[in-house]
Every structure is written in structure tokens, then in C-alpha cells.
Amino acid sequence: MKFSEILNITLINLIENKFKVILTSLGIIVGAATIIMVIAIGKGGEEEVKKQFAGLSAGSIYINVDFTNPNIDIKKIPKLDEEKMEIVLEDSKNISNVALNISGSASVKILGKDDYEPIVGVTDEFDDINNFKIQFGEGLNEEHQNKSEKVCVLGVNVAEKHFANAEGAVGKKIKISGKTYTVIGILERKGDGIQGISPDQSIFIPYSTGYKYVLDKKYTIPQGIALVKDINKVEDGMRDVKDSLDYIFDDEASNYMVEDAGSKIEAALASAKTMNILLMSVATIVFIVGGIGIMNVLFVTVKERTKEIGILKALGSSSRDILIQFLLESVLISSVGGILGIVLSYLLMPLTKYLGVPVLFTIDGKIIALLFAMITGTVFGFYPAYQASKLKPVEALSYE
Structure with missing residues (x-):
């Protein structure tokens, strides 16, 4: 099966189940927004420290x-x-x-x-x-x-x-x-x-x-x-x-x-970076939870679409094609979550300003959040996709 055909089938499935896609990607949305906010707060904290000590001579x-x-x-x-x-x-x-x-x-x-x-x-x-x-x-x-x-x-x-x-x-x-x-x-x-x-x-x-x-x-x-x-x-x-x-x-x-x-400045920056690492750890945990959510949904999806998998295999689709289809579905769901997370982070900006939290939004944060989302979808979507690819056509067609 051509990749374009696999992509087409995947997109049709996602569009027909758009609400499930959004619900499935909630963990990724929150995780992506959290990572962006964490990086923004960390960068903002570092800049605030530099600004506070800007007038000091390191000598x-x-x-x-x-x-x-x-x-x-x-x-x-x-x-x-x-x-x-x-x-x-x-x-x-x-x-x-x-x-x-x-x-x-x-x-x-x-x-x-x-x-x-x-x-x-x-x-x-x-x-x-x-x-x-x-x-x-x-x-x-x-x-x-x-x-x-x-x-x-x-x-x-x-x-x-x-x-x-x-x-x-x-x-x-x-x-x-x-x-x-x-x-x-x-x-x-x-x-x-x-x-x-x-x-x-x-x-x-x-x-x-x-x-x-x-x-x-x-x-x-x-x-x-x-x-x-x-x-x-x-x-x-x-x-x-x-x-x-x-x-x-x-x-x-x-x-x-x-x-x-100089030691005062370094100590303050080290403190800001330590806080940044702690916040990143929290964001990573959120992503893992989101990834587990995707994995669970894909397991259910594989069960629901067992006959569909059997038909595709009967029509000549290889195990590799099925693996790519379900893995692609997982990556697209997590990517949608990452994009929506970026949008959510923009909506949270006024709140951070209102609370007086120093933030500095960077393009790096958005790229890292999106990559994190895609990697999460790939890692947690692989095993359900692998399970789907190993189904035998006869067993899949007879599955009730």
C-alpha cells in the first residue's frame, strides 16, 4: 500500500472520530501547554535575575x-x-x-x-x-x-x-x-x-x-x-x-x-535553573500520563477495528502497512494535542501577566513542546500499532 493511501485512511478515521481525537489528546494538550509555560517561566526567571543584577559589576x-x-x-x-x-x-x-x-x-x-x-x-x-x-x-x-x-x-x-x-x-x-x-x-x-x-x-x-x-x-x-x-x-x-x-x-x-x-549572580541563576528543571519534571510526568491515555485509546481502537484490519490484510496490506497506519494515527493525535497546547499557552499568557509571574515566551519552547508531543505519540503508540500489525487476517475477520 502506498504511503499516501495509508495517510488518507488515517485522516478519514481521525476526521470521523474528531471528538475522540480531542479527548484522547487532552493529556498531550495539557502537557504541551505545561512545557511551554514551564520554559517561559524558567526563561523569564533567568532574565529577571539577570535584570536584577544587571547594575552590579561582577568585579x-x-x-x-x-x-x-x-x-x-x-x-x-x-x-x-x-x-x-x-x-x-x-x-x-x-x-x-x-x-x-x-x-x-x-x-x-x-x-x-x-x-x-x-x-x-x-x-x-x-x-x-x-x-x-x-x-x-x-x-x-x-x-x-x-x-x-x-x-x-x-x-x-x-x-x-x-x-x-x-x-x-x-x-x-x-x-x-x-x-x-x-x-x-x-x-x-x-x-x-x-x-x-x-x-x-x-x-x-x-x-x-x-x-x-x-x-x-x-x-x-x-x-x-x-x-x-x-x-x-x-x-x-x-x-x-x-x-x-x-x-x-x-x-x-x-x-x-x-x-x-559574581557568586551572588551565579547562585541566583543556579536557583532559577533548578526551579526550571523541577517544573520540567512536572511537565514530563503530565506528558507520560497523556501518552498512557493515547496508548489505552489505541488498544481500544485496535479491538474496535479488528475486522477492518482483517479486510485490509485480506486486500493485500502488509503488517508493515498496518503498523505505519496505527503509528501514524498516534503521532497525528499527539501532534494535534501539541498544536492545541501551543494555542492554550497563548491563552494563558494574560493570566501569568495578571499574577505578576515573569515569563519569556520563546520559539524554542513551542518547538520542544511539539517534538515532545510527537515523540510521546510515537513511543506510546508503537506497541498498540505493533499488536494490530500482528493480527492474522482469518482471526481478524472472524472477530466478534
């Missing part, structure tokens, strides 16, 4: 108090300061810049309304190291730091929250802890932050001003950040920083931990 090294140490006494712990950070810079041939920041919350009065906002005191090198860019106005500089001036830069979310538009906030006066500050700039949007700081949600003031007027010296712990000259020398830079801390703090150096931005 940044963070110096933070190790709060996992149960013996730490915040009041007595020796603290970083500008002089100590200068030692870190001078002692290492791998470090190009250093900065300090302190953070906390304070009462803020903007346009007559009282609020409570995160306040971050930073040295003038902080913006450059963290790739902070000013969207409107200007940033904090060395003069502001040296004179402990009462000026501030607003994160974009803070500006939009309190002012009609972010640009309009520049030049306005606000009160922080009862003292008047001038808004000199607005940061570009940054996404998630670093060292527990969310730039979009914070108000930045000079480091010296923060220590002098806003944040409690007893409980505020300065955090350090260093930038390596060469991205390939991060490990050497970290080793240099640790050596400097050992020299500066002696036995107290164990109170501090040194981390690099």
Missing part, C-alpha cells in the same frame, strides 16, 4: 558583618570606616576603588506628609562602583561628603511616590529626621539591590551626613565594597581584602565576611 567585592556568628555584639564590634577602607585600597594591587555605606530607616516629611523611608549614607565612590546613574539632576560628590551637606538623591520609586513626576522632585526640600535636605538628583531605575539596599526605594545622602544627623552610631554597621581592576582577578582581590581585614582588625576580623557579586 565588586562586598565586606559585611557576619551575622551568622552567634557571638557578635553589635555595640562592641569594631567597625569599618573611611580610613580602614583606604588601607584596603592601598594594600592591594588588585583593587581599584573602595566605598562605604550605612543604611537604616528614618522619619521623612515630603510635601507636608509624614512617612518612613529607607535612608542610605554613601561615600562619593559608591555610585561609580555600583553603576548608579542619575536620571535627573546630579549625584552626590566629594564636596557634599567633606562638608556633611544636607543634600539627597532619591530612588525613582520614592520620587514617583511623593511627586507628580520624578523630574519635578529635583530642587525640592524635604525633611529627614526633622532636618531640611535639598533633593539634587533622581536615580535611574535599578531593580533589586545590593547588601540589603533597594536603590529604587531608598533616599541617598552623604555618608558623613548620615552618621552625623540621621543614623544611630551605636547600632549602624557600615558596609564596605571594593572593585577589582581586572574581572579575572576577583579571587585575588578577595584574598587581598581578607588579608587587609586580618591586619586591621586582628582577632576581630572573623566578624566580617567577604563575598563577590
Whole structure:
């Protein structure tokens, strides 16, 4: 029998039983849609992580108090300061810049309304190291730091929250802890932050001003950040920083931990990929269930069409022709399920956006889902097709 004839017979059977085809392929439809959504969520998660860390330099090294140490006494712990950070810079041939920041919350009065906002005191090198860019106005500089001036830069979310538009906030006066500050700039949007700081949600003031007027010296712990000259020398830079801390703090150096931005990014991406693998496992299980459904239906179909198989064999169809016919039927059913699954994934897109789930639909996801569907139909349809091909014409024609 010619392949075109086999295909024609298969299509006629599928068209005449279209509702059964749709019901049979339900598992495949759900599986295909699940795989596409899983890949989209996984890709979206990875892109979100990359976006969140986009502003970080992979050459940044963070110096933070190790709060996992149960013996730490915040009041007595020796603290970083500008002089100590200068030692870190001078002692290492791998470090190009250093900065300090302190953070906390304070009462803020903007346009007559009282609020409570995160306040971050930073040295003038902080913006450059963290790739902070000013969207409107200007940033904090060395003069502001040296004179402990009462000026501030607003994160974009803070500006939009309190002012009609972010640009309009520049030049306005606000009160922080009862003292008047001038808004000199607005940061570009940054996404998630670093060292527990969310730039979009914070108000930045000079480091010296923060220590002098806003944040409690007893409980505020300065955090350090260093930038390596060469991205390939991060490990050497970290080793240099640790050596400097050992020299500066002696036995107290164990109170501090040194981390690099690259490892944070890799850890976040690894977490996103792990979640993607778990979701893919769920989608695979759904496909297997769908494949078993196809196999069961084909077994029933073989029983129902036993006489038809006997007639085809009596007319000269070979076992190979019967095998191809039923296998083709299985693949077409699963392919229909795959295509309908792709359509379903498009219908689910608005729901994911409504729920705020980051998704990134790619052509790869759709191709993988369709291939998965076809492979599932082939694997699970083979045995019923093989059983059909082995029926003897006489037994098939006499089957009741």
C-alpha cells in the first residue's frame, strides 16, 4: 500500500472520530501547554535575575558583618570606616576603588506628609562602583561628603511616590529626621539591590551626613565594597581584602565576611535553573500520563477495528502497512494535542501577566513542546500499532 493511501485512511478515521481525537489528546494538550509555560517561566526567571543584577559589576567585592556568628555584639564590634577602607585600597594591587555605606530607616516629611523611608549614607565612590546613574539632576560628590551637606538623591520609586513626576522632585526640600535636605538628583531605575539596599526605594545622602544627623552610631554597621581592576582577578582581590581585614582588625576580623557579586549572580541563576528543571519534571510526568491515555485509546481502537484490519490484510496490506497506519494515527493525535497546547499557552499568557509571574515566551519552547508531543505519540503508540500489525487476517475477520 502506498504511503499516501495509508495517510488518507488515517485522516478519514481521525476526521470521523474528531471528538475522540480531542479527548484522547487532552493529556498531550495539557502537557504541551505545561512545557511551554514551564520554559517561559524558567526563561523569564533567568532574565529577571539577570535584570536584577544587571547594575552590579561582577568585579565588586562586598565586606559585611557576619551575622551568622552567634557571638557578635553589635555595640562592641569594631567597625569599618573611611580610613580602614583606604588601607584596603592601598594594600592591594588588585583593587581599584573602595566605598562605604550605612543604611537604616528614618522619619521623612515630603510635601507636608509624614512617612518612613529607607535612608542610605554613601561615600562619593559608591555610585561609580555600583553603576548608579542619575536620571535627573546630579549625584552626590566629594564636596557634599567633606562638608556633611544636607543634600539627597532619591530612588525613582520614592520620587514617583511623593511627586507628580520624578523630574519635578529635583530642587525640592524635604525633611529627614526633622532636618531640611535639598533633593539634587533622581536615580535611574535599578531593580533589586545590593547588601540589603533597594536603590529604587531608598533616599541617598552623604555618608558623613548620615552618621552625623540621621543614623544611630551605636547600632549602624557600615558596609564596605571594593572593585577589582581586572574581572579575572576577583579571587585575588578577595584574598587581598581578607588579608587587609586580618591586619586591621586582628582577632576581630572573623566578624566580617567577604563575598563577590559574581557568586551572588551565579547562585541566583543556579536557583532559577533548578526551579526550571523541577517544573520540567512536572511537565514530563503530565506528558507520560497523556501518552498512557493515547496508548489505552489505541488498544481500544485496535479491538474496535479488528475486522477492518482483517479486510485490509485480506486486500493485500502488509503488517508493515498496518503498523505505519496505527503509528501514524498516534503521532497525528499527539501532534494535534501539541498544536492545541501551543494555542492554550497563548491563552494563558494574560493570566501569568495578571499574577505578576515573569515569563519569556520563546520559539524554542513551542518547538520542544511539539517534538515532545510527537515523540510521546510515537513511543506510546508503537506497541498498540505493533499488536494490530500482528493480527492474522482469518482471526481478524472472524472477530466478534
